[in-house]
Amino acid sequence: KAGVTQTPRYLIKTRGQQVTLSCSPISGHRSVSWYQQTPGQGLQFLFEYFSETQRNKGNFPGRFSGRQFSNSRSEMNVSTLELGDSALYLCASSLESNGGWEFFGPGTRLTVL
Amino acid sequence: GESVGLHLPTLSVQEGDNSIINCAYSNSASDYFIWYKQESGKGPQFIIDIRSNMDKRQGQRVTVLLNKTVKHLSLQIAATQPGDSAVYFCAETPISGGYNKLIFGAGTRLAVHP
Numbered sequence: 001k002a003g004v005t006q007t008p009r010y011l012i013k014t015r016g017q018q019v020t021l022s023c024s025p026i027s028g029h030r031s032v033s034w035y036q037q038t039p040g041q042g043l044q045f046l047f048e049y050f051s052e053t054q055r056n057k058g059n060f061p062g063r064f065s066g067r068q069f070s071n072s073r074s075e076m077n078v079s080t081l082e083l084g085d086s087a088l089y090l091c092a093s094s095l096e097s098n099g100g101w102e103f104f105g106p107g108t109r110l111t112v113l
Numbered sequence: 114g115e116s117v118g119l120h121l122p123t124l125s126v127q128e129g130d131n132s133i134i135n136c137a138y139s140n141s142a143s144d145y146f147i148w149y150k151q152e153s154g155k156g157p158q159f160i161i162d163i164r165s166n167m168d169k170r171q172g173q174r175v176t177v178l179l180n181k182t183v184k185h186l187s188l189q190i191a192a193t194q195p196g197d198s199a200v201y202f203c204a205e206t207p208i209s210g211g212y213n214k215l216i217f218g219a220g221t222r223l224a225v226h227p
Contacts, residue, residue, distance in 0.1 A: 004156070031213045043157075043202065043217035055212040090156050094213045101147050102213060104156030 002027070004105035006091050012111045018079040021108045025072050025093030032074040033102060034066060037088040046089075049074055050097060078110075086112045121200060123222040132190040132225075136203030136218045141184070143205035147215070148177060148188045152199045160188070160201075164208070190223075198225045 005024045013019050025032050034046040045058040049068035066076040072093075078085055088109050092102035126132050138146065144165035149157035163170045163177045163186075170177050176189040186203050200222050204215040 033213055033215070035215075035217075042219050043215075045214050045216070048213050050212070056210075056214050058214075092156075092213075092215075096213065098208065098211050098213055100213060101145075101159055101162055102215060103159065104149075106154070106156050 004091055004093050004103055006105040006108050008108060010109045012113060013081050014113050015081055015083060017081050019081060019110060020075055020077045021089055023074045023091030023105060026103055029093035029095050030072050031094040032068055032072060033092045034076050035090040037090055081112045083112050086110060121220050121222045123224055125224045125226060126193050128193060128195060128225055128227050130193055132193045132223060134188045134201050134221045136186040138184050138186060138205045140205060142207045145206050145208045146179060146186055147204045149202045149204060150199045157202060193225050195225050195227060198223055
């Protein structure tokens with residue numbers, strides 16, 4: 001099976017712009033989670049989707065949003081980008097509906113200038 | 114490659130030695146724990162997991178120990194190899210939460226020297 005894929009791998013934006021990141025989970029996985037990784041804060045949970053429904057959201061401002069499609073592919077969007085949004089954004093998928101281990105993609109490296 | 118953490122604690126070991134990486138978890142309700150390995154430029158990779166009804170689990174060259182009394186996890190790597198050099202994260206999650214969400218530790222960088 002192909003692993004979790006994320007596009008694009010690298011992205012450079014300027015402050016105030018918005019960005020959309022895409023994630024394709026492992027075939028058959030219906031749960032998709034997003035994490036932000038920074039040197040200062042480490043790996044932090046953004047949100048999780050299951051069958052097109054957001055089931056849980058981390059402690060991030062409303063500028064961070066996401067959605068999941070009927071084929072389980074997911075997108076996350078960040079509006080009005082700030083310098084502090086520069087990070088590695090990781091997508092993970094899980095076969096389990098809850099409490100399962102998650103398979104991670106390679107991430108999208110976002111740089112905000 | 115991308116840096117996953119510029120100020121992580123580092124464990125330096127000689128090739129062939131055993132490594133022990135420690136982690137303190139925060140949530141008493143967590144009942145499932147996972148160790149991930151992250152190499153430069155890659156996403157975290159599953160190594161081994163353990164449920165709260167166990168205190169030890171062994172894999173190939175790796176062992177995870179869980180001490181629920183003091184909320185402590187450790188990862189033991191036997192005969193450490195240069196390919197084990199990476200950042201290691203522990204993660205916790207409640208199985209009964211009705212969703213998937215991992216809470217990660219800060220990570221430890223393992224440097225293996227020949």
